Amino acid sequence: MTLLVVGSVAFDSVSGPRGSVERMLGGSATYFSIAASYFTSVQVVGVVGEDFEDHHHNVFLKLGICTQGLERVPGKTFFWAGEYSHNMNERQTLDTQLNVFATFEPKLPLHYRQTPYLFLGNIDPELQLIVASQMESPALIAGDTMNFWIEGKREHLERTLRKIHVLIINDSEARQLSGEYNLLKAGRAIQAMGPKTVVIKRGDNGATMLQESEIFSVPALPIEEVFDPTGAGDSFAGGFMGYLASCGTKGDGTDKNAFRRAVIYGSVMGSFAVEEFGVDRLLHLSREKIDTRFQDFQALTRFE
């Protein structure tokens, strides 16, 4: 079933121990929709500027991603620059230019409102709420957020949390949102805010999912050469949501094994994302390669 994502489309300049790349295609909606496109049909809602060229647009079109909701307006595309530390375990933001993203107001083409699967990328929770409210019969709504909104737009964020089935955030955001350091307590506290399912991304320590009283945890696939961790979390969310949409899994979380498999597919897409700069590795995948790596996760974790 079709999956709609709203979020940022950007240009990123990234440098780190494996080299540097200038102004490559990035943004949460970009990583998400590319990762999800291997599982299901994807619609993207976002905004780009006049510097967004046909060859950028073609990246989406080639993967069959519907860009009817990707608005092109006067000005420049959102730009981010960052640098990774020697061990890839720390990241410093060097530059952020919101540009056209600063006044972004997601506009849903009318037929998008019937899309059953929705992912609210990391944007202003006020806008997340507007988008969520426009959906006519959502089967599953998931969302992401970040420290900026947790600090600055807490009330709006709490309203959004009451509208979504699944929150997918990283460990430091889970701690900040809940005020709990212990991730089990943090997850439980967030569940009490609304989302029945909380997925906590833990970088190279894997991911943990809370569903009602159940917990599921998966380690990360050990990767010898990490080139660029940018977008790994959005790729995770894309694999997670893409898989659930492809199965038609309901947001109520009753099909627990589908959600567990979704965490693995999320981890698979995150593990691919870091193997090359930007979206490069994600562009040359197949469902077969993805399923082979799914089996790698089984081999990594299975004991009898």
Place this chain on the structure above:
Amino acid sequence: MTLLVVGSVAFDSVSGPRGSVERMLGGSATYFSIAASYFTSVQVVGVVGEDFEDHHHNVFLKLGICTQGLERVPGKTFFWAGEYSHNMNERQTLDTQLNVFATFEPKLPLHYRQTPYLFLGNIDPELQLIVASQMESPALIAGDTMNFWIEGKREHLERTLRKIHVLIINDSEARQLSGEYNLLKAGRAIQAMGPKTVVIKRGDNGATMLQESEIFSVPALPIEEVFDPTGAGDSFAGGFMGYLASCGTKGDGTDKNAFRRAVIYGSVMGSFAVEEFGVDRLLHLSREKIDTRFQDFQALTRFE
């Protein structure tokens, strides 16, 4: 089959967010042998001072641990004091008094030399090597080490590494020993130093085992209330080795599933250890409780 451990027996004073306890029974050989005693018969080689009283000794005897190799000499028992940070994620050593441990020379009762399973706790690698060399027909030798020996006794440590089948260390030690930050590279580099199997303990991020070209990873069991992380790593090693000794598993690592199950039993014993101060939680277990928690790890990690 019988399992011999050589290591420290100590008194620990621990303080942290959940309270503080003075001079409780601790030390690597203590945690290890108590954890292992639920799986197999255990012999302990260590040294204590005159302040080591009958009620301390009885802790071992009650669990059927053979203390014939636990020497009592004039002076005081090894003493360590430490403090855990608010979130339990950092530890500061407040005091270390080696006392009788400073001149410890492990003396193996003659019949101990035929014991098939040996764990070399974190002591001077010169002493580890002497003990390992005395074993007549070892089925499996595992060892631990720490930053102090990696820095100060590198050559001796490398000689010990060539004598053991399994090294069980934590992530920071693996990085220091190998000079590699990436844990996969670190593990591979350590395998090249001798031990075919490398188990990397990662605290509340679980554990990863490398065996030849295979990797096995398990997340930690999320625990809401951690009381005292002291000894969790030694308890892990005790569960790991105790299980392998109980199965008669060979050190060559051919029975891969037995080693995977051993990592889970190690994780189980580590998870129990942190739930109360010192060895308190470990004293009141049963194989049934242990196997129930083994099943918790299956529920935590299983996907179909």
